[in-house]
Amino acid sequence: MALKSSYMKEIYETVCRRNQGEPEFLQAVREVLESLEPVVEKRPDIQKAGIVERMVEPERFLQFRVAWVDDNGSVQVNRGFRVQFNSAIGPYKGGLRLHPSVNASIIKFLGFEQCFKNSLTGLPMGGGKGGSDFDPKGKSDGEIMRFCQSFMTELCRHIGPDTDVPAGDIGVGAREIGYLYGQYKKIRNEHTGVLTGKGLTYGGSLVRKEATGYGLLYFTQEMLQKMKQDSVKGKKIVISGSGNVAIYAAEKAQQLGGIVIAMSDSSGYVHDEAGIRLDVVKQIKEVRRGRISEYAKEVAGATYTEGCKGIWSLKCDIALPCATQNELDGEAAKQLVANRVIAVAEGANMPSTPEAVECFLQEGVLFGPAKAANAGGVATSGLEMSQNSMRYSWSFEEVDQKLQQIMAGIFHSAYDASAEFGAEGNLVLGANAAGFLKIAETMLAYGLTF
Numbered sequence: 402m403a404l405k406s407s408y409m410k411e412i413y414e415t416v417c418r419r420n421q422g423e424p425e426f427l428q429a430v431r432e433v434l435e436s437l438e439p440v441v442e443k444r445p446d447i448q449k450a451g452i453v454e455r456m457v458e459p460e461r462f463l464q465f466r467v468a469w470v471d472d473n474g475s476v477q478v479n480r481g482f483r484v485q486f487n488s489a490i491g492p493y494k495g496g497l498r499l500h501p502s503v504n505a506s507i508i509k510f511l512g513f514e515q516c517f518k519n520s521l522t523g524l525p526m527g528g529g530k531g532g533s534d535f536d537p538k539g540k541s542d543g544e545i546m547r548f549c550q551s552f553m554t555e556l557c558r559h560i561g562p563d564t565d566v567p568a569g570d571i572g573v574g575a576r577e578i579g580y581l582y583g584q585y586k587k588i589r590n591e592h593t594g595v596l597t598g599k600g601l602t603y604g605g606s607l608v609r610k611e612a613t614g615y616g617l618l619y620f621t622q623e624m625l626q627k628m629k630q631d632s633v634k635g636k637k638i639v640i641s642g643s644g645n646v647a648i649y650a651a652e653k654a655q656q657l658g659g660i661v662i663a664m665s666d667s668s669g670y671v672h673d674e675a676g677i678r679l680d681v682v683k684q685i686k687e688v689r690r691g692r693i694s695e696y697a698k699e700v701a702g703a704t705y706t707e708g709c710k711g712i713w714s715l716k717c718d719i720a721l722p723c724a725t726q727n728e729l730d731g732e733a734a735k736q737l738v739a740n741r742v743i744a745v746a747e748g749a750n751m752p753s754t755p756e757a758v759e760c761f762l763q764e765g766v767l768f769g770p771a772k773a774a775n776a777g778g779v780a781t782s783g784l785e786m787s788q789n790s791m792r793y794s795w796s797f798e799e800v801d802q803k804l805q806q807i808m809a810g811i812f813h814s815a816y817d818a819s820a821e822f823g824a825e826g827n828l829v830l831g832a833n834a835a836g837f838l839k840i841a842e843t844m845l846a847y848g849l850t851f
């Protein structure tokens with residue numbers, strides 16, 4: 402797809418000039434600008450108020466030093482980030498990523514996408530994201546704790562339950578949230594909903610752990626039902642990754658009668674036509690923090706292949722990329738199409754390259770973009786914030802039911818917007834347009850405050 406209007410071209414050129422050397426951020430912005438062309442055409446008031454120009458520039462971008470001591474007594478220095486992208490509709494909200502690849506480009510692409518995703522949930526949350534280039538792999542519990550404490554010592558000045566509410570992402574799960582929350586509470590002397598994904602004994606919500614994966618399947622089921630009168634039942638499913646999102650996507654897929662035949666990590670993938678045994682995956686990944694290759698040693702009939710990209714050459718009906726950005730490229734998309742894939746839904750953020758997205762849309766593959774399909778995690782974070790404000794907890798069933806309703810609602814908002822703006826069934830355009838409009842209306846209401 403190309404940008405057609407001179408208005409959007411100019412905005413994109415300015416973004417390119419200001420954010421040189423930040424390919425992921427530019428990729429995310431470009432896709433949104435392409436989607437918004439038909440929207441802005443109908444809305445001269447949005448153009449006049451410079452809403453798009455304001456939305457591509459973060460409200461605030463923080464970068465800080467994180468010094469900590471490793472188990473050998475050596476001082477280590479990492480770089481910490483938090484982008485507070487847009488707070489029009491609620492406090493900044495979005496996860497923290499700990500991975501050696503983290504840089505300004507990755508944090509800004511994630512923060513930018515988070516604004517639209519959070520808007521789509523219907524809950525009052527703005528967009529933010531953060532993290533560090535700290536590599537948690539191979540670190541001891543003590544090292545993780547000292548890093549998290551140092552990271553929060555700076556971050557705590559910038560966040561708060563009504564200001565900015567971080568959560569988990571790659572490399573940040575229950576253990577890290579515990580250390581981060583403990584340090585926040587110690588410094589600020591307050592027990593508040595400043596982080597989500599907390600443990601159940603100190604303000605966490607039931608279903609938050611499962612929410613992104615479960616939500617991805619609720620979305621996929623709704624998309625299959627409404628667009629193809631079909632369902633997940635009996636479908637062969639390939640899921641990349643074997644972290645939080647992948648594991649609970651697999652769990653819900655199996656509950657809905659799907660057959661998950663492959664999972665991966667950054668080293669390679671396992672293939673098990675009999676259906677992946679999740680108890681084994683959980684033991685390897687959640688308990689031992691091991692590698693997915695161990696699965697093939699423990700389960701007869703399963704095979705392990707080095708390299709993670711090959712997973713997309715397996716024949717399947719549904720593909721769920723749940724690892725990381727740009728993990729599914731144009732070639733992989735063509736292979737999936739040649740193998741007659743019916744639906745692709747993104748559990749990870751921006752896992753499909755622009756060429757892959759184009760291929761799926763052109764070939765009539767049902768395509769659930771990340772901003773819509775993986776919003777169940779942050780939606781349940783929003784529900785955790787509500788429960789914290791009430792100082793009350795809902796049951797598993799109550800939260801799960803709200804999650805199902807939210808995911809169905811997101812599908813319909815995206816679908817309806819795709820029809821309204823002349824591209825019925827293009828959920829990329831629909832999700833971007835629907836997410837954008839709620840924020841745009843709010844910014845219009847405020848006048849030029851920022």
Ligand code: NDP
Binds near residue numbers: 569647726
């Ligand atoms: P985890 O850290 O739990 O798991 C990440 C998984 O992805 C691991 O299997 C990891 O393999 C793999 N992975 C990470 N980086 C790479 C890479 N560069 N190349 C190949 N594989 C990689 O993270 P989550 O499951 O929480 O996150 C997965 C994706 O889902 C991310 O894109 C995240 O932004 C997105 N997401 C997460 C949400 C959440 O609530 N947690 C909500 C919405 C989206 P290895 O162990 O080898 O690194």
Ligand code: 2IT
Binds near residue numbers: 750
């Ligand atoms: O990408 C995401 O939506 C997340 N990592 C979850 C963010 C959150 O605040 O729960």
